[in-house]
Amino acid sequence: MAEEWKFDVPTAGTKHLPPDPRYLEALSSQGYGFEAAVADLVDNSIDAGAGDVVIHFLRDSDRLTSLLLIDNGSGMTEDELDVAMTVGGRRNYRQGALGMFGTGLKSASLSHAAAVTVVSRTKTSRPAGRRWVMEHAKDGFQCDIVEPGYAQSLIDRYSGGQPIDWNGTVVRWDGVKDFPRNGGPEQTERYLARTVSKLGMHLGLQLHRFLARGDFNITIAVEDIATGVVVMNYGVLPVDPFGYPVTGNPEYPRTFKVEVPSVGVVPLHSHIWPPKSTVTQFRGIGSLLDTQGFYLYRNDRLVQAGGWNNFRQPEQHLALARVAVELPPVSGDVFRLTVKKDGVDISPEFIAALENAADDRGRTFGGYLTAADSTYREARRRTGVERRPVIPAGKGMDPAVREVLSEELPTLPGEDPIAIRWEAIEGEAFFELDREGRRILLNQRYRPAVLGGRRAGANDAPMIKSMLYLMVNEVFQRERIGPRDKDNLQLWQSVLVAAARAEMDRLSDRDGE
Structure with a gap:
């Protein structure tokens, strides 16, 4: 049956069909x-x-x-x-x-x-x-x-x-x-x-x-x-995604080789970043879930910054793993660069070959992923301080802030997240807590002062929202609000209202100039 199927289709000449101007x-x-x-x-x-x-x-x-x-x-x-x-x-x-x-x-x-x-x-x-x-x-x-x-x-x-x-x-x-x-x-x-x-x-x-x-x-x-x-x-300054000052694991970087039948040997230059790095090359280029994985280069131009291309799913414990891959001059259908040069489609042939990738001493690419995972986990254990779990942050918090919070703080399982939003609040209070609805409500009247003329948005004011979230998280965890909590809430209200009024006065003075 297979021999009967052919891709040759009989034709009867050709016709010129130029593209429509549209x-x-x-x-x-x-x-x-x-x-x-x-x-x-x-x-x-x-x-x-x-x-x-x-x-x-x-x-x-x-x-x-x-x-x-x-x-x-x-x-x-x-x-x-x-x-x-x-x-x-x-x-x-x-x-x-x-x-x-x-x-x-x-x-x-x-x-x-x-x-x-x-x-x-x-x-x-x-x-x-x-x-x-x-x-x-x-x-x-x-x-x-x-x-x-x-x-x-x-x-x-x-x-x-x-x-x-x-x-x-x-x-x-x-x-x-x-x-x-x-x-x-x-x-x-x-x-x-x-x-x-x-x-x-x-x-x-x-x-x-x-x-x-x-x-x-x-x-x-x-x-x-x-x-x-x-x-x-x-x-413009270079932003090297592999520009760490000291490796996160003394066994790396290490080069693994992938045997791909249709294109030959493809080297994987595998790195492990130092944990908790704050440099721009690590945290400044995007979410750590998105920037782990493969960094694909074509003629020294970075055409993909991170991602596992269906090899595996990204996970927090692999945040330190980055792999530089030089696309071969003749890639065939294995590596297909998008027209916009902002990503690469990788064929299953390469993904399957990764399972057998090894360095010159027989160490495997799978072992590299295990080492990156262990480096991340060990750094968390070495701090010697066990942080108390929190209720996760929800809508209204900038996604980049939510990501760092999830990295730095363990979360209470099964808890609905705390949302933060601006609303019209009667009186002078800077914020109100809706404990039953899991919401921090910010007084809309102070929004212009907090933003200082910047554009409003669902995830605006990340600094004030982050500060409030950290301050009141434990209040949401309690069954009832005690005297100490009430006193703290009153203190925070007074200070924040005074700060917001000072900002409003500054805006008024500036507008009057």
């Missing part, structure tokens, strides 16, 4: 995050041999107008620029290039902007530019030719080593969807502070090997175009 709209709806989209542009700069990349936010007073990425790479001629702006345009990627599919520039840009302009110059060619506007793109793939005088002026704006010297490329996003619209100066400042921090962390992690070499730099800058003043200038 295909570009679909291509720009792949779920690119803002940081991942910018990282894709930086990849192109690296492929062009750039040593300096500037990510430039332009603002006109309170309003953000454009985002530009400027590099001092080799640049492109007009013909090369046409290929780069063609969806799926074919070019020969050099060995070690980060680009793959010929779609990143277009899909990443039009996912976040209404228009993308690319202007470039080589050492032997004049500046040339092309511009995709989504509306034109949907109307028959009509790509605009940038007027040569403007192309020259845009190159000139960043010439003289800032960073372009003789050659380079400028990518400009207009109509950026993520930019705040009508929030005024405070919203713009908050957006920039948040976005620059997240973008710097993302690029610092994904491209940490390039940034650590010393001959490649990324700068994030903000310029007020009305005054020409650069109001922010931030150098």
Whole structure:
């Protein structure tokens, strides 16, 4: 029966079926995050041999107008620029290039902007530019030719080593969807502070090997175009996910080898972080449940930061385990990189081979996982202090805080979590306890003072919520509130109300200036 089944289907010729112009709209709806989209542009700069990349936010007073990425790479001629702006345009990627599919520039840009302009110059060619506007793109793939005088002026704006010297490329996003619209100066400042921090962390992690070499730099800058003043200038630092000062286990790091029939030997460089590390490379890149596991590199670019890819489920006791894997040059169907380069699909062939992975002395990968688990558990026992269990935190507490609480404190089994929320409360009290409903209620009138002008949200005010949760947890555990508890609650109320009023006075004074 198996021999009768064939994949050869008889055909009667071919027919040319070009994509509908709306295909570009679909291509720009792949779920690119803002940081991942910018990282894709930086990849192109690296492929062009750039040593300096500037990510430039332009603002006109309170309003953000454009985002530009400027590099001092080799640049492109007009013909090369046409290929780069063609969806799926074919070019020969050099060995070690980060680009793959010929779609990143277009899909990443039009996912976040209404228009993308690319202007470039080589050492032997004049500046040339092309511009995709989504509306034109949907109307028959009509790509605009940038007027040569403007192309020259845009190159000139960043010439003289800032960073372009003789050659380079400028990518400009207009109509950026993520930019705040009508929030005024405070919203713009908050957006920039948040976005620059997240973008710097993302690029610092994904491209940490390039940034650590010393001959490649990324700068994030903000310029007020009305005054020409650069109001922010931030150098991106490498964030090495394996950059611990001292190993958590003296037997590691250790390299295990996986025999995968279709691609050969794949080394697993396996590390155990020191317990309770507070450095950014450990706690600053995400949840410890998400950042344990495999760190997959392609041509020195980190394309997946953590995760076990169906090998096993993440668990708290493996929080210290991180494994660096270099994707082989020819991966076949074993490692399939996503178009956005933010994850890798790994075939069952590799997962099955992990069971037999071993180092040169015959020690197994399974033994490594056991060692990582034991290192975590032993660190908890060595403290010599047994912390009292608590009722877990629930809705209203920032997830990152909840994770640390679950790591640091044992929880009482079978207990409903304590939720924290803002509500209208009569009188001057800062908070009320709903012991039966397992809720800490914060007085809505003090919310602006606590947030200090920041945006409200379900998980806002993490510091005040964490403090209150720790202070009143035992009150929720008791059958009744005794005199000592009542006195403590009154003390905390008085201090918090005084602090909130002081903050309200500060806000009032600031608004009156």
